[in-house]
Amino acid sequence: MRAAGQGCAADPPRGVRGQLPAQGRLRPAAPVGPELPQAAPAPRAVRSRGHAEVPPGERPPFVRRVRHALEPKGARVRVMFMDEARFGQQGTLTAVWAPRGSRPTAVKQTRYEWVYLYAAVEPSTGFSSALLAPHVNTATMGTFLEVLSREVEPGDFVVLLMDQAGWHKARALRVPDNMVVLFLPPYSPELNPVENLWQYTRSHFLSNRAYQNYDHLLQAGCDAYRALTPEVIRSVCRCDYIERGS
Template sequence: MPQRVEQLRQAYPQAQVEVWAFDEHRLGLKPIIRKVWAKRGQRPSAVVQHRYQWLYLYAFVCPHTGQSEWLILPRVSVVWFNQALQVFAQAAGAGADKQILLVIDGAGWHRAKQVVVPEGIHLEFLPPYSPELQPAERLGQLSDEPLVNRKFDDLDALEETLASRCLTLSAMPQTIRGHTLFHWWKEE
């Protein structure tokens, strides 16, 4: 990755170069159950109603700054990935003056021939079977917090809670940075 950053700096000497990471996270009406504290002698209860309807959280993060961009979309596919890239490029200001190296996994919809990469975005694929190398993978823990041990009546209620959490996380760059800036992730 440092070589790729250097290549971008040489190819675009007048532009700022940033390294971001991206991952999708599936969330749905099937509850996320975690352990909870309870008084001695009492058993905690969690309302569970297994329903298999999903939303996908598209998360972009700059580990150096903790800046993040979030999108909640109905599914994962090339079409939705293209849309997410467009929205991200616009929100991050990618273009002639700002080049972004986006680290992503090798999912089929990321590598498809139909992927349209916006100006100023350059995709860097991780090696197969290496989720531990992906900083954006850790954003799932943070986004899940208000959803744990809760039952939602429908996807709209889930989306409302998730959108609120994403806004909160966007205002917490130090927390995001603490979860995503790996010790080996080189300074830009």
Template sequence: MFPTVRPQRVMYQDEARFGRISDTRYCWAEKPLHPEVKAMLIYQYTYAYAAVSPQDGRMDSLVLPEVSSKCMQIFLNEVAQRYPDENILMIMDGAGWHKSHHLQLPENLHLLFLPPYSPELNPQEHLWDELREKYFHNRAFDSLEALEDQLVVGLRALEEDHTRVKSIAGWEYIINSISTAN
């Protein structure tokens, strides 16, 4: 599969759309207070690309303007450059831009596709939930730039907290299968 023998890193990849549509949720308040939350509906979006390594809690991400094979190529190149001394097996869904014939895979990266319609098999999905819950609920943004700034803050926090990421994405069956494969 890989031309060079090196340590192998298994990563799960996904993209998520973040927009200026507010995500209102219930919150606690002392009686008789009734918190007011600003709500909006503006159709402006940006996209986060991320890949998580369940065995050690490492996560790598980029904020890009769209989902496309061009942006996917940028992300794959970035991840491959961050781990130049490792072979990366990146597991992802079968989105069209993931399977584009225009993608040129770095020599240390190989793709493996999940079965169709199975987001529950991808631990990166749970990191999107964590990001939305901790950094986006009950928030309204004055601009797309402000939303992207908050997205970067949340992504950086996850990238730096390997313990939290591993607790969310380090599913036992994945860790066991990686351990027995190496």
């Protein structure tokens, strides 16, 4: 064994096959079999996640809670998802059709008016209920639940899935008798298909434009929501993981 500083060659990394000549330089062995061509890299959009990960075993209990909530209750059970989105004068910029070689531009405001769109959707039918408001808080959330409660058919029972925002879990929030609320696992936006609806709405109806004031934003939100047909909602909000977990 040589002491440190006497030019001892380092051992090759584990898993690397090669020949080590006397000079001490690693020469890779010839590859076994032909090399496979690699696909050229391409840009891919990514989605943001929370910094914390979902605890192990969190999602299977969630699916069991959904299955329990769907047990017969003497009424037609309707599974819906709920979420809120904020849009405002900051706006969204999206790609547009333009002549080759051109550099299209779009307006980008720096003002700070905005509105919140509350929405619940039933992916299986395309049914939806919505409310536009200037804030997200417990009082407005309660108002939205009352609106949803009145808009479903008499005798229907709603299983409403949503994330764990503070105003969703507030003690003061009153849930109507014809529904039950189930909370999605933390840091799991991909489990809520309403997230897809927000992306669709922003890119198709609320992008590359300017808004004069709050009233203009309110009208734009109403117009965008009314343009969402049940067929579009069924397509954009398709969700089958509950059936797969049953």
